[in-house]
Amino acid sequence: MKKTRLLSLLLAVLMIASILASCGTAAPAASSEPAASSAAAESSVAAESSAAAEPSAAAELEPYTFTHYFNYDWWGLKPWGVDATSKYWQEKFNITVDFQKPDSDAAAKLNVMISAGDLPDSIMMDRGVDNAKLAELGLLVDLAPLMEKNPNLKDNVAENTREQLKLGGKLYAIPNWSRIGPTGGNDSWIYNGRLYAAAGSPALNTFEDLYAYATKIKKDVPKNNEGLTTYPVMFASDGTAHPVARSFFRSFGGVLDGWYSLQNGAYKLAVRDATFKAATMEANKWWREGLLSETQFTDTGDQIVEKLVAGRIALAYYDFSQNENNKFRTILKETFPDDTYEVVSPYPYPPANGLTKDQIFADIKTSIGWNVTCITTSAKDPQRIYDLWSYLLTQEACIEQMYGPKGNNWDTLDDKGLPVLKKAESELTSEEIDALGAWFWMIPGQSDHVDMTKFAVNAAQPAEKQNWVITNQANVFTPIMFMDDEFIGIADSVDPKSDTGIARALVEDFVKAEYPKVIMAKTAEEAEALYQGIIDFADKNGMEAVETAYTEKWKANVAVVGSPITDRMK
Amino acid sequence: MTEQIMSRKPGAPLKRNHLQEFIGQMDLQILVIPSIIHIIIFAYIPMYGILMAFQEFQLGDFPGLSEWVGFKHFGLLFNAPDFTRVLRNTVVISALKLVINFPIPIIFAILLNEIQGKRFKRSVQTISYLPHFISWVVGATLLFDFFAVDNGAVNSALVGLGFIERPIHFFGEGKLFWGMLVGTDLWKEVGWNSIIYIAAITSIDAEMYEAAEIDGAGRFAKMWHITVATIRPTIVLLFIFTVGGLLNANFDQIMLLTNQMQNAQLRSYADVIDTYVYRVGIRDTRFSYAAAAGLFKSIINFGLLLGANKVAAKFGEEAF
Numbered sequence: 001m002k003k004t005r006l007l008s009l010l011l012a013v014l015m016i017a018s019i020l021a022s023c024g025t026a027a028p029a030a031s032s033e034p035a036a037s038s039a040a041a042e043s044s045v046a047a048e049s050s051a052a053a054e055p056s057a058a059a060e061l062e063p064y065t066f067t068h069y070f071n072y073d074w075w076g077l078k079p080w081g082v083d084a085t086s087k088y089w090q091e092k093f094n095i096t097v098d099f100q101k102p103d104s105d106a107a108a109k110l111n112v113m114i115s116a117g118d119l120p121d122s123i124m125m126d127r128g129v130d131n132a133k134l135a136e137l138g139l140l141v142d143l144a145p146l147m148e149k150n151p152n153l154k155d156n157v158a159e160n161t162r163e164q165l166k167l168g169g170k171l172y173a174i175p176n177w178s179r180i181g182p183t184g185g186n187d188s189w190i191y192n193g194r195l196y197a198a199a200g201s202p203a204l205n206t207f208e209d210l211y212a213y214a215t216k217i218k219k220d221v222p223k224n225n226e227g228l229t230t231y232p233v234m235f236a237s238d239g240t241a242h243p244v245a246r247s248f249f250r251s252f253g254g255v256l257d258g259w260y261s262l263q264n265g266a267y268k269l270a271v272r273d274a275t276f277k278a279a280t281m282e283a284n285k286w287w288r289e290g291l292l293s294e295t296q297f298t299d300t301g302d303q304i305v306e307k308l309v310a311g312r313i314a315l316a317y318y319d320f321s322q323n324e325n326n327k328f329r330t331i332l333k334e335t336f337p338d339d340t341y342e343v344v345s346p347y348p349y350p351p352a353n354g355l356t357k358d359q360i361f362a363d364i365k366t367s368i369g370w371n372v373t374c375i376t377t378s379a380k381d382p383q384r385i386y387d388l389w390s391y392l393l394t395q396e397a398c399i400e401q402m403y404g405p406k407g408n409n410w411d412t413l414d415d416k417g418l419p420v421l422k423k424a425e426s427e428l429t430s431e432e433i434d435a436l437g438a439w440f441w442m443i444p445g446q447s448d449h450v451d452m453t454k455f456a457v458n459a460a461q462p463a464e465k466q467n468w469v470i471t472n473q474a475n476v477f478t479p480i481m482f483m484d485d486e487f488i489g490i491a492d493s494v495d496p497k498s499d500t501g502i503a504r505a506l507v508e509d510f511v512k513a514e515y516p517k518v519i520m521a522k523t524a525e526e527a528e529a530l531y532q533g534i535i536d537f538a539d540k541n542g543m544e545a546v547e548t549a550y551t552e553k554w555k556a557n558v559a560v561v562g563s564p565i566t567d568r569m570k
Numbered sequence: 571m572t573e574q575i576m577s578r579k580p581g582a583p584l585k586r587n588h589l590q591e592f593i594g595q596m597d598l599q600i601l602v603i604p605s606i607i608h609i610i611i612f613a614y615i616p617m618y619g620i621l622m623a624f625q626e627f628q629l630g631d632f633p634g635l636s637e638w639v640g641f642k643h644f645g646l647l648f649n650a651p652d653f654t655r656v657l658r659n660t661v662v663i664s665a666l667k668l669v670i671n672f673p674i675p676i677i678f679a680i681l682l683n684e685i686q687g688k689r690f691k692r693s694v695q696t697i698s699y700l701p702h703f704i705s706w707v708v709g710a711t712l713l714f715d716f717f718a719v720d721n722g723a724v725n726s727a728l729v730g731l732g733f734i735e736r737p738i739h740f741f742g743e744g745k746l747f748w749g750m751l752v753g754t755d756l757w758k759e760v761g762w763n764s765i766i767y768i769a770a771i772t773s774i775d776a777e778m779y780e781a782a783e784i785d786g787a788g789r790f791a792k793m794w795h796i797t798v799a800t801i802r803p804t805i806v807l808l809f810i811f812t813v814g815g816l817l818n819a820n821f822d823q824i825m826l827l828t829n830q831m832q833n834a835q836l837r838s839y840a841d842v843i844d845t846y847v848y849r850v851g852i853r854d855t856r857f858s859y860a861a862a863a864g865l866f867k868s869i870i871n872f873g874l875l876l877g878a879n880k881v882a883a884k885f886g887e888e889a890f
Contacts, residue, residue: 107852115632129855133629229720239832295719298742298833303714496854497626505854506651513834520835541651 063094064384068443069120070101071110071130077101083437088405093388114139121379122389124176124443126371128492132167134374140172141375141382147171149383152390156446160560161367164488173372174389176444182365183451185477186319187236187247188348193340195221195230195314204344207251207352210315214291217314225336228312232291235317237304241283241297241516245270247317248279251352255361255565257487259511260550262566267490267554268547271511271534282352283519284527297516308332311339321469329468343472347480362480364565365447368488373444389444398449403457404436418456424465425457451478484565486557493553494546503542510537623862629855636858643862652846660842660867663819666752672812675760676805679767680797684789695768698761706758710826713754717741741827744839751840755823766808770801806882814875817843817867843867 070077080097081090090096100120102109110130113119119139125131134140147153153162157178165173189210198221202213214232224230235243246256254261254275261270270276286292295303307313308328320343323329329341344350347357373389375382391397395417403409403419409428410419423432433439442450455474458467494501514534521527558564592599618634623643625636647653678698685691701709716723717740725737740746774796782792821844828836831845841849843863851860 105852107855111629111857114629130629239829240834294739295742297835298739298829300714300829497628497856501854502646502856505850509652509849513837516834 063096064381065096065098066121066379066381066385067098067100069123070099070443071106071123071125073102073104073106075101078437078440083435083440084404084408085400085437085441087437088400089388089391089441093384093391095384095388097388119376119378122373122375122385124371124373127165127173127368127489129496131173131372131374132492134376135167135170135172139377141377141379142170142172143174143375143386144171146383146386147390150387150390152394153386156390156393156449158367160485164368164485164560165372172374174374174386174393174444175369176371176373176442177369177447178393178444179365179367179369179447179451179483181448182363182481182483183447183455183473183478184321184363184365185348185473185481186321186363187243187317188320188472188477189247189315189317189344189350190320190341191315191344192311192313193342194311194336194338195224199314204350205346207350210344210350211286211291214286214315215289218289218291221314224311226310228310231293231307231313233286233315233317234293234304234307234313235296236319237296237299237301239297240512241519242512243317244283244292244296244519245276245280245515247349248283249276250349250360251355252276252279252282253351253353253355253359253361254279255364257364258491259508259515260490262554262564265564266547267550269507269511269535269538269543271515271531271538277531279352280515280518280531281524281527284521284524287519288522288524292519297520308341309335311336315344316341320472323469343476345476348476361565362477362482364482364484364487366485366488367483368485369444369447392441392444393446393449395449395453398446398453401441401445402438402450402454404438408436409438416456418453418460421457424461426461426465426467482565482568485561486554486564488557490550490553490557494549500542500545500549504546506541507538507543507546510534510541619861620865622858623865625858627858627861639858643859644866646859647863647866652841655838656841656843656846659839660817660819663748663751663824663842664816666748667755667819668812668816670752671756671759671763672809674756675763676767676798676801678760679764679771679801680793682764682768683771683797684793695761695764699765700761701758702762704758706822706826709754709758710823713827714741717750741833742835744836747827747836747839750827751820751823754827755820766804767801770804771797774800806885810875810878810882813878814871816874817871819844821845821848 077099078086080099081087086097107130110125114134114137123134143153153174157175158180161175161178162171165171165175167173189204191204191213195217196213199213199216202216203209204213210233217230217232221230235241235247237243242259245259249256249261249270252275254270254273256270256276257267259270260267261273261276262268263273271280283292293299299307304313304318305326305328308316308318309331311332320329320341332339332341347360349357349360349362351357351360375385379385392401399413399419400406403421403425406419409422411422412420414420425438428436428438451473454470455478458470459474494504496502496505511534514530514537518527518530518534521530621634622636624638624640625634626639626642627633627636682691682694685694704712717725719725719737719739719742722737724740725734728734729737738746740750778796778800779792782796787795819842821842824840824842824845825831825848828840831837831840831849833840843866847860847863847867850856850863
């Protein structure tokens, strides 16, 4: 008896101990780093604090460790200094980076970090409200003095882009994927090779041709060679009908920015646009004739990919560059060597209603890129962090980011400054790519360098080793792309917690939920009524205030960029 | 001391016996402490976040130290155009689940008890509670496949048997969604929820059935007057718990069956208070407003809990 009591007492103490232990802070994640370097890092910290006035000069070659936080719960992390590329930079800069990210709920975690004053040394996050808040609270480091000592940011990011990135007159952000010229390509009409041949390879010059082709598939090619039902037309899946809206509106000559468009010098909800309405009614007609799949608006991205790789979708409006990630075309070609997906030609966005291809707007690229990296006031030596991240914007770093450092897959640069690859990219196994660290460390990346280099390296390969996505981006899409900054930061001009912001969230939700219903309406009259319902809802719930604020911001942007895109029609 | 002992009534325990008892059971008390700490940390400390509902929380504020705005967010909530629809969905889904999914495990347990073959009974029991261990993430994917328009098992069967001509788009019709929610919830939880009833039934004294047989009770009379009557306290207790959590219309299930509320056709039938709080609070970063909506739900739940307890007391059973 006594023995069991003693045992249970022990057990209880153990349980308490384990609870207390789990409440404590986790051990720092730097355990992978060699002990010697962490000891050295500590001594460097001591050295820095004694020479606080001029930290970077004193610590130039001292080892330095800092934390970098990705404000995205989906971000994939890799340890620093394991693959060839990051190891090379680790030695080059004598820097160790401790990467972190939220496990879930990035917004809440960021909020806690700000409230508790426990910020990482450097952070990558979206531009917008949260980023502006950090700047407003004085938690970010002004990059101007750092840029004085190291011109990388100045040299690789255009001045007007840096101006646009400024918050309250100060530059805090190193942009990710900023650019000077428009390159690349994502959305495109693509067709399936076997189904296209089965339908008699009709011309696909105009939007009407697409309609005729889809109708033919519906009528004459109901099943593919494997006996599976075919889908005349499918769109990328994003849970809303946005891909349908933007593809139809595009072929009708419109420019869609989110759910907004330009109407007589104002930035308004697209549903108020007569052309947008005509495009929508056309989409409804396609639906009523059974050209769109019943599951179009409920399928997940994976379900669409499944249909693509089975060769069941005759015509798709899809981000063809996804082949680099989900391999929809590569897998299809492996399964059915005679099958393929190809970009609709001669023009990937066939014009409707007698428009010419010069009246159709292809994708718009912004100089400002995607997101930003900022250095916080928690950083002991901002200059060292800045030196590393701004280096990644250079052409030299760009080659290392894509092909690994010198001495691995390349030893020499040709006369154009491009690496002479020992092994074509398409021949590298995923283990080799992983060991090189290729294509992983674009944190940040610079679009012009990356795109121009990858286009040139790809073009230097023999035709059969060329990459389908890159070849199309270089030859088909880059020449028709637009460069335009007039839509930047428009959504940020309205605070989501203000009355206007609340109205916006309400109306945008309504548009997203109702717009698919317009397309799926059983009759044209029903579609019209539902469409009018969206406009009425917007009017009733104070959308005008949002549109006024947006138009104001848009006009300010236009003043910076020169002229609205609609005036720059080729 | 002597006086105390003198004044105590015969048979009443010594006062210091409480302390003595506590010390004597120290090992047992220590066993409880981790749970108490757990409850304090995860259930009581977060409660102060309720303050947020009466304040205007801004990013960078320390939670609970923002500007006070009184009942502003509740006013906004009750006047929001979405609110009626959200409340309707919450009440309807919860009520359907209460009316249908609460009694079925009881019936299932009783029927299972009537099965003679032990092996068969065991298999049925195991098969029925297996889906409980499938998380909604996986469960939703399975269900999407079962109910797919394109070669889904259910649609293929229904078309094959000639019940319908065209496949039904189960997850694309708002009107079907409530039925899908109740049905899938039942599929997942019926076996698991019946375990407690089965355990309660197992403890019924077999002599009672024998006695009833002698008195001439038939099978249904035995089921009603002995099985159901004996497990009534269990039923009432679980009823109180269920009602207390009535407005928790199962966030996981709804989020996953609607593709994280991306499925626009379902939203007008699927948006409940929890998903609304998530959508508005996290996405639009209106934390205070979301806290107000969450608090509103908790208050209703609390009221329902007390109400159910009152009702149960009338029937002679009570949780507290």
